[in-house]
Amino acid sequence: MFTKGKKWLLATGFIASSFTSMAHAATELTMYYPVAVGGPLTKVVDGMIAEFEKNNPDIDVKAIYAGNYNDARIKALAALKSGKPAQLSVMFSIDVHELMDLDAIIPFDEVVETEADRKWLQSFYPALMENGRVDDKTWGVPFQRSTIVMYYNKDLFRAAGLDPEQPPKTWDELAAMGKQLTKKDASGNTTQWGAMIPSTGYPYWMFGALTKQNGAVLMNQAGNETYFNQPAVVEALQFWQTLGNEHQIMPKGAIEWGTLRQNFLEQKTAMMWHSTGNLTAVKKNANFDFGVAMLPAKQSLGSPTGGGNFYLFKDSTAQEREAALKLVKFMTSPEQAANWSIATGYMGVSQAAYDTQALQDYVKTFPPAAVARDQLAHATAELSTHQAGRVRKLLDDAIQSALTGSASAQEALDSAQKKAERILKRYR
Numbered sequence: 133m134f135t136k137g138k139k140w141l142l143a144t145g146f147i148a149s150s151f152t153s154m155a156h157a158a159t160e161l162t163m164y165y166p167v168a169v170g171g172p173l174t175k176v177v178d179g180m181i182a183e184f185e186k187n188n189p190d191i192d193v194k195a196i197y198a199g200n201y202n203d204a205r206i207k208a209l210a211a212l213k214s215g216k217p218a219q220l221s222v223m224f225s226i227d228v229h230e231l232m233d234l235d236a237i238i239p240f241d242e243v244v245e246t247e248a249d250r251k252w253l254q255s256f257y258p259a260l261m262e263n264g265r266v267d268d269k270t271w272g273v274p275f276q277r278s279t280i281v282m283y284y285n286k287d288l289f290r291a292a293g294l295d296p297e298q299p300p301k302t303w304d305e306l307a308a309m310g311k312q313l314t315k316k317d318a319s320g321n322t323t324q325w326g327a328m329i330p331s332t333g334y335p336y337w338m339f340g341a342l343t344k345q346n347g348a349v350l351m352n353q354a355g356n357e358t359y360f361n362q363p364a365v366v367e368a369l370q371f372w373q374t375l376g377n378e379h380q381i382m383p384k385g386a387i388e389w390g391t392l393r394q395n396f397l398e399q400k401t402a403m404m405w406h407s408t409g410n411l412t413a414v415k416k417n418a419n420f421d422f423g424v425a426m427l428p429a430k431q432s433l434g435s436p437t438g439g440g441n442f443y444l445f446k447d448s449t450a451q452e453r454e455a456a457l458k459l460v461k462f463m464t465s466p467e468q469a470a471n472w473s474i475a476t477g478y479m480g481v482s483q484a485a486y487d488t489q490a491l492q493d494y495v496k497t498f499p500p501a502a503v504a505r506d507q508l509a510h511a512t513a514e515l516s517t518h519q520a521g522r523v524r525k526l527l528d529d530a531i532q533s534a535l536t537g538s539a540s541a542q543e544a545l546d547s548a549q550k551k552a553e554r555i556l557k558r559y560r
Contacts, residue, residue, distance in 0.1 A: 159455040160192045162211075164221035166204040166276075166440060167197045173276075176475045184462045191455045201227075201440060202521075208445075212236055217447045220456040222440040225263035226516035226524075228271050229355040233518060237443045239269035243457045252461055255482045257505075262353075262513035264441050272441030273460055274481040275472075278408045279435040279504045279511055280341050282428070286421040288313055288324070288402040299403070299425040303345070303371060306403075306428045310381030313402035326381035327403040328396075329372065333389025335531040336515050336524050337438055338405060341427055342368035344434030344512045350527070355517040356559040360527060360549040361542070364431075369534050369541040371430070376535065385536045407438060408504035411477025415498070424500035426507045433510035439478065470494075479504045518559045523552050 167173045174197055181193045198204040201224040208221045223231070231237045244250055256274050264272030286296035292312045300306040310326025317323050329338050340350055348364035351357060359365060376384040382401070396404045397417050405427065414422065427435050442460045444453060462468060469485035472478060474494050480486050486495070486505060495502045517523045530544035539547075 158190050158192050159451055160194065161220065161452065161455055161459060162194045162196065162218040163459075164196050164198050164204045164208040164211075164218050164223070166199060166201045166222060173476060176472065180463055180468060180472070184459055187462075188455075188458065191458070193459060204440075209234070209236065212445065212447060217445055219448045219452045220442060220444050220460065222276055222442055224520075225260075225272055225274065225277070225437070225439060225441040226514050226520055227443075228263060228266060228441070229516060229518045230520045231443060232266065232271060236446060237271055238446045238453075239271050240273060240444065240457070240460075241269050243444060243453050249457070249461075252464075255484060256464075257482060257508055259508040259511040260437055260481055263437065263516050266353075266355075272443055273464060275440060275442050275460075275464055276409070276476075276478050277437060277439040277441075277481055278478055279437055279507045280338065280405055280427060281408050281411075281435070281503050281507065282403055282405055282425045283396055283410075283414060284403045284423050284425065285396070285399060286423050288399065288420075292402075296421070296423065299423060300428045302428050303430045307375065307379045307381065310375070310379060310403070314381050322383075324399065325383060325401040327375065327405075328382050328387050328392055328401040329375070329405045330387050330389040330392045331532060331535050332386050334438075336527045337436060339369065339372070339527065339531055340436035340512070340515055341405070341434060342372055344436065344510075345427065345430045345432060346371075347431035349512060350515045351517050353513070354559075355520075356556045358517065358523065358527075358549060358552045358556065360530070360552060361545040366541050366545055368430075369531065369545060372531075373534055373541060377537075386532060409439065409476060409478045411500060411504075412475060413477065415477075415500075424503045426503060426510070433507070435507055435511055436514040437508070437511050438514050473501065477501075479508075517552075517556060519555045522555055526551050 165177055177195060181195055185193060198207045204221060205223050205227055208218050211217050240253055244253055253270055260274040260277050264270055282299060284299050289296040294309060294312060300309045313326035314322060315324040343350055343365050346364045346368045348362055350359060375382050392404055392406060393410050395401050426433055444456055464481055466482065466484035466488050469480045469482060470488040470491035473480040473491060480491055485491055515524060526548040530548035533539045534541045534544045
């Protein structure tokens with residue numbers, strides 16, 4: 133027979149064992165996340181994760197913030213090789229072919245099980261899915277997504293005698309208005325530029341906007357062909373060159389991605405092309421009246437989509453995949469996507485997000501919040517190929533060599549296309 137003391141010890145031992153089992157039963161997720169792309173996002177993401185963990189006490193999420201998109205990809209793949217992989221990550225939407233080639237990710241189609249899950253997978257804006265769907269499977273789910281928009285200083289428009297409610301809608305208007313907005317001092321030094329388009333950081337992305345506006349695309353959907361030296365593509369780069377060389381509405385040579393927002397806030401440029409992910413930061417820090425508009429057109433309006441998708445890594449257990457899917461569904465839910473858009477400036481990734489009362493009210497009081505969403509009707513996929521990093525660098529180098537005067541647009545793009553062809557022909 134057990135004594136009362138022994139029974140108590142057994143009972144407390146059983147309880148302790150139960151708590152230990154419960155602790156071990158928690159599913160732990162590691163997620164890599166890029167934060168150096170559009171403002172101070174760490175606190176926003178931390179808040180979303182904290183709410184998720186509160187609603188899902190059996191799941192622990194460790195977010196590892198990794199600088200820009202390239203940093204996130206490098207760190208996530210390094211963890212994969214080290215045997216301590218993450219279960220999910222937000223990485224470039226355009227990394228999809230490279231991640232598939234590495235056999236690092238699995239399609240969401242293999243993880244969703246219910247009809248509600250499948251309906252969720254079909255709920256995102258189609259334009260945002262172009263970089264995530266390959267071979268009729270969904271490999272990436274949109275989250276931190278954007279288009280390029282044009283920010284413009286309404287006060288400087290007024291001072292130049294321009295209508296602050298009528299930003300340039302065509303390439304010709306961009307050049308003409310840019311000249312009216314460019315100012316020089318008595319010594320001939322430019323004190324205010326008409327416009328700036330960044331040519332470092334993500335020059336291929338800005339170029340994708342110009343080519344779309346001129347009726348051209350940079351690659352095929354399969355990611356195994358590029359069209360860098362097609363006539364309309366060359367013409368787009370030549371136009372970019374004229375903005376600095378002929379029209380002189382922006383500085384010649386390189387314009388830095390990382391400092392452009394500050395240049396705009398300091399009123400050193402009247403217009404800038406940049407990610408909608410900067411919208412909230414500009415709203416908070418601009419001490420002047422500003423507007424946001426779609427990019428101007430040549431043949432048509434247009435911008436590539438941009439930003440990051442959620443990916444699920446292959447090296448994970450069924451339990452981890454289920455937990456990771458639950459986290460992705462939470463963070464892309466209409467309510468969370470709406471709050472995310474308001475807090476950061478990135479767009480809500482589904483129509484359901486814009487149907488929420490929170491985002492409806494926000495757009496009503498701050499109409500620029502809808503510009504990137506509305507521009508999706510004129511959007512194209514961002515440059516995405518096999519060997520994506522190498523191919524993007526070829527185009528980046530070609531753009532910069534043309535803008536700095538090291539080569540003509542035709543020469544630079546001919547060279548980039550020839551080298552890209554050598555890389556991609558093995559994938560056809």
